[in-house]
Amino acid sequence: MRKIFFFLIVLPFFILSCEKKDHENNRDLHRYTLVDKDGNPVPLPEDKLIVLNFMAYSCSACMEEIPVMKKVIQEKKYRDRFQIIAMVIDSDKGDLSDPVFPIYPNHKQNFVRFPVPGTPTTYIITPEGKKLVTIYGAVTEENFRKYLDEALEKSKKILN
The missing domain is CATH 3.40.30.10 (Glutaredoxin)
Incomplete structure (x- = not known):
């Protein structure tokens, strides 16, 4: 019964919380014009x-x-x-x-x-x-x- 409870109730919440975190990270990346492979902003000149x-x-x-x-x-x-x-x-x-x-x-x-x-x-x-x-x-x-x-x-x- 505990296993069923875990799979039906706890696991979906865990998955949803992981997806939200990934979505938040992607939203942060949108703030920058360019990012490197690690998601760090690439420094761009402001005057060129x-x-x-x-x-x-x-x-x-x-x-x-x-x-x-x-x-x-x-x-x-x-x-x-x-x-x-x-x-x-x-x-x-x-x-x-x-x-x-x-x-x-x-x-x-x-x-x-x-x-x-x-x-x-x-x-x-x-x-x-x-x-x-x-x-x-x-x-x-x-x-x-x-x-x-x-x-x-x-x-x-x-x-x-």
Whole structure:
């Protein structure tokens, strides 16, 4: 009889309390624009637009576009206006040693706000997370500059 009581009464309350806790944790994650694999907020600059690059170490196009993005983003026109943040989706290992192209291990919660149909996928966003430009596939120097310019124009309209 005790076993029946446990399964019918106590177990459902236990399960519901666990689900509520998970739901509360997910709600907390929504407060942040980006979170790392452990759910910690990713620090974003408040005075720059963010180039949010979703990449995979196993993606050759992703690896090839890193030096292109780093080169263009350091040009005088863009250097003080943009910050690259990369989120790796196929590994728990990030690489924060490069300040120009820091790579954080991704948390699945980021896909709610920033869907990634394939890699590389890049968003250019405001510090608050508003999407200005979405880029599917790898960039070249020429089209990356066009996307950055487009984001600058769109951000001016938002601020005015």
